Amino acid sequence: MKKKRNEELAYEKVKRAIMLKKLNPDQRVTEEWLSQELKMSRTPIRSAFKRLESEGLLTLIPHRGAFVCNPSDKELEDVFRLRVVIERYAAELAIENMTDEDVVEMEKLLKRELEAYESKDFEAFLTINSLIHAFPAKLSNNTFLLQEIERLNQWSDCYLILKDEFYTIPTEEAKSIPEHHAILEAFRNRDVDKMCDEIETHLLSTLDDLSERKSIFS
Amino acid sequence: MKKKRNEELAYEKVKRAIMLKKLNPDQRVTEEWLSQELKMSRTPIRSAFKRLESEGLLTLIPHRGAFVCNPSDKELEDVFRLRVVIERYAAELAIENMTDEDVVEMEKLLKRELEAYESKDFEAFLTINSLIHAFPAKLSNNTFLLQEIERLNQWSDCYLILKDEFYTIPTEEAKSIPEHHAILEAFRNRDVDKMCDEIETHLLSTLDDLSERKSIFS
DNA sequence: AGCGAAGAAATTGTATACAATACATGAACA
């Protein structure tokens, strides 16, 4: 395996730590502490922090330190509503450019999703979920669209995990499987309007579930 | 004036240099060279590079260096088409939340735009143009939407300049003034559909002008 | 006790030396 730069390692480890809640929202993380923890100097840590900040996972305050992001419910909703708009657009373009092989490709993704769900592999499930949502954008042939969708998707994952006290694989994930199939069906039929609507329904349903689940504790 | 961090200075200077074409597309910029040029060590330069990369102005290749972005025509079009989708959404939300003062505010912006145009202050013109396009997003009350619009807008500005061999204040800018007024008018009348359409027309017209202008030389 | 200032401690910001890596150059060889 190719040797990775420490900067890259630091980035991945911190991100993972945030996702797995080893680092809590609003927690302060100092360069010094992390450099001891990861057994490297502060230099690559600083670089990694920069990148994590640009992705919204950390907030850097000059001369103060790095703080793990702590998204509000409103922000979570904001992201999902923006995703609706952008992913609908991606669907439009995807259907314009699609071929029969793409349908097969999408079917494969859904199959992998099911497998991940059944083997309760939470991380794999998240990864495949991202791939599914990025799939139309991949066909769109619009680089920026893909980029934006991946960005927002990543945020969603992170926020989703951060906001939930006891995140494992909840029932909600089971629900998203038939919803993804509905999207696939519309895609197969090249039905733009249907596909857009299914995407909207799915995203808003996920958002609803999140709000609901949260309200148990609040 | 508060003393700025060198990292901040480096960021601003490089960005400006790219915008003013002191640095050409695809040009390689080494940390060493810039550190001598800006009379600071490589450390703050590296930080600045990271940020410029995340904004798409530079491409960083590990162990190779930093390269000034060189967007293709296709990418320019991609960005503008994505902006259409997102700014339309912003307009919808803006009209939901708007008050009478907001109309006054928008009028002020257009007045400032005209002033900048008449005094041929190109940089001011670009700045105000960005403010105008971000204005609906500001009213939208969706943080991410605003962020995305500002990002794409900044890209557009940069690409717009990079792609044009002899950029000053061309006639196209004059055209955008009445188009902005059409948007304002729809906004004043709280006419969502009209406002969305005017935004779309304006963005696509800008894109057309860019493609056309370019084709003179190609 | 409350307030303010001065200094101490903690932490990021910067400079610099050195290591690791990628690319270019050129020699050896077929």
Add this chain to the structure above:
DNA sequence: TGTTCATGTATTGTATACAATTTCTTCGCT
């Protein structure tokens, strides 16, 4: 002549020492 491999050079990557800045603490004053 063309190809491969070793070596050299340029440039980024990393560690570390030190400077600058912010925050915390403590002490003195009212």
